[in-house]
Amino acid sequence: MFPANFDYHRPGSVDEAVALLARLGGDAKILAGGHSxxxxxxxxxxxxxxLIDVNGISELKGIREANGQICIGAATTQAEVLASSxxxxxxxLIPEASALIADPQVRYCGTVGGNVAxxxxxxxMPAVMMALKATYVLRGPKGExxxxxxDFYKGLYSTELGEHELLTEVRVPALASNQGAAYVKMKxxxxxxxxxxxxxxxxxxxxxxxxxxxxxxxxGDTPLFAADASASLAGKRVDEGTIAEAARLAMEIAEPAAxxxxxxxxxxxxxxxxxxxAIRKAAARAQEA
Amino acid sequence: MAKxxxxxxxxxxxxxxxxxxxxxxxxxxxxxxxLKGAHVGCETSHCGACTVDLNGKSVKSCTVxxxxxxxxxxxxxxxxxxxxxxxxxxxxxYEEHGLQCGYCTPGMLMRAxxxxxxxxxxxxxxxxxxxSGNLCRCTGYQNIVKAISFAADKINAEGGAD
Numbered sequence: 001m002f003p004a005n006f007d008y009h010r011p012g013s014v015d016e017a018v019a020l021l022a023r024l025g026g027d028a029k030i031l032a033g034g035h036s037x038x039x040x041x042x043x044x045x046x047x048x049x050x051l052i053d054v055n056g057i058s059e060l061k062g063i064r065e066a067n068g069q070i071c072i073g074a075a076t077t078q079a080e081v082l083a084s085s086x087x088x089x090x091x092x093l094i095p096e097a098s099a100l101i102a103d104p105q106v107r108y109c110g111t112v113g114g115n116v117a118x119x120x121x122x123x124x125m126p127a128v129m130m131a132l133k134a135t136y137v138l139r140g141p142k143g144e145x146x147x148x149x150x151d152f153y154k155g156l157y158s159t160e161l162g163e164h165e166l167l168t169e170v171r172v173p174a175l176a177s178n179q180g181a182a183y184v185k186m187k188x189x190x191x192x193x194x195x196x197x198x199x200x201x202x203x204x205x206x207x208x209x210x211x212x213x214x215x216x217x218x219x220g221d222t223p224l225f226a227a228d229a230s231a232s233l234a235g236k237r238v239d240e241g242t243i244a245e246a247a248r249l250a251m252e253i254a255e256p257a258a259x260x261x262x263x264x265x266x267x268x269x270x271x272x273x274x275x276x277x278a279i280r281k282a283a284a285r286a287q288e289a
Numbered sequence: 290m291a292k293x294x295x296x297x298x299x300x301x302x303x304x305x306x307x308x309x310x311x312x313x314x315x316x317x318x319x320x321x322x323x324l325k326g327a328h329v330g331c332e333t334s335h336c337g338a339c340t341v342d343l344n345g346k347s348v349k350s351c352t353v354x355x356x357x358x359x360x361x362x363x364x365x366x367x368x369x370x371x372x373x374x375x376x377x378x379x380x381x382x383y384e385e386h387g388l389q390c391g392y393c394t395p396g397m398l399m400r401a402x403x404x405x406x407x408x409x410x411x412x413x414x415x416x417x418x419x420x421s422g423n424l425c426r427c428t429g430y431q432n433i434v435k436a437i438s439f440a441a442d443k444i445n446a447e448g449g450a451d
Contacts, residue, residue: 001332002311002313002316003311003313004311005309005310005311006310006311007310008293008310008354008356010356031357034352034353034354034357035334035352038313038334038352038353038354039333039334039352041311042332042333051310051354053356053357055357079346102422103337103421103422104347104400104404104418104419104420104421104422105334105337105340105346105347105348105349105400105422106334106349106422108346108347108348109346109348109352109353190421190422191335191421191422
């Protein structure tokens with residue numbers, strides 16, 4: 001399988017990359033880790049006129065803390081996320097999800113920016129970012145704009161990212177000491193997308209939940225923020241009754257496709273189970289902290 | 290389509306070549322450089338038979354363009370042995386019968402090479418997770434895990450490195 005030909009560009013800065021996007025038009029694509037795009041190009045389901053390789057742009061790399069937020073450069077790889085002591089200490093939910101993405105070789109290449117901006121509901125980072133209340137920084141010809149992760153996903157492979165825009169950074173608030181988080185994923189084997197997966201962030205006061213954020217991977221055309229499920233836990237004790245109710249509300253918004261991972265009924269049931277497990281784990285972690 | 294000039298090192302040797310941007314690294318290595326160790330298996334970045342080392346990372350060379358290796362360092366299975374002396378990993382696969390048909394072996398060796406660089410004393414579980422991007426349809430993995438363990442022990446007994 002050979003991709004169709006294209007022109008290759010390797011800009012050295014974000015400004016240069018954005019100028020290239022504007023000049024080359026809508027058939028140009030950003031090449032980050034390439035592990036979603038290149039297979040599509042080999043199948044000729046994608047045939048971009050130009051690839052703009054952003055891996056040489058140092059300002060898109062790295063993880064730092066600024067103003068209480070953790071800023072992850074869009075071209076930071078999953079392997080770099082897993083190796084980050086800053087994330088391990090301040091927001092371990094993100095490496096927890098990274099470890100469940102694909103396999104070691106893919107994680108050396110695959111990037112946080114690619115995972116969140118690709119628009120595939122099977123990607124794991126979007127639900128995590130929605131639960132964490134992350135902000136995506138988009139840079140275009142007219143400058144920079146922040147978009148909330150929860151507002152970013154519009155449809156299957158359709159996002160807020162404009163044709164001439166580049167995702168440059170993902171910003172997440174560091175987890176506070178009364179917060180616990182978990183990402184629980186069911187998959188058939190290493191490298192598979194989720195049959196169902198749930199990201200949960202809980203703010204706890206003792207056994208009582210002050211606020212909750214629950215989001216779902218691969219349970220519809222887009223990653224889903226489960227607003228009603230999240231709200232149902234606020235102000236309540238986290239026990240098996242309130243956990244079951246939150247899971248029920250999460251299942252209500254799930255519309256998974258029937259595929260090799262299972263029937264609609266099975267996959268919906270697994271949304272419930274992953275949600276119950278993630279809430280229990282997040283609550284236990286909040287109380288440990 | 291115009292070709293692009295690239296310069297890189299492959300197994301320590303400087304190489305200059307012209308490639309189409311769409312040329313995948315695995316095809317560049319096999320067809321333009323005559324290095325047939327990396328195998329074209331699934332072509333969908335699942336099987337790992339095409340795994341090579343690029344700039345200190347294990348990559349599936351069917352999913353990386355040769356132009357992306359410009360300025361970089363590639364190591365293939367052909368670069369593993371030191372002349373006639375097998376690398377400890379190759380010895381491990383030989384001693385522990387870590388292969389049957391051999392198709393996955395170059396990818397397994399190159400992935401195991403990087404794994405041991407990063408984690409010189411892996412547990413069996415860490416080996417299994419470390420090679421989880423490489424499929425073998427013959428061995429059931431048991432002997433591959435033993436082979437990598439053998440190599441780790443041998444390298445550590447010799448005082449590390451490699």
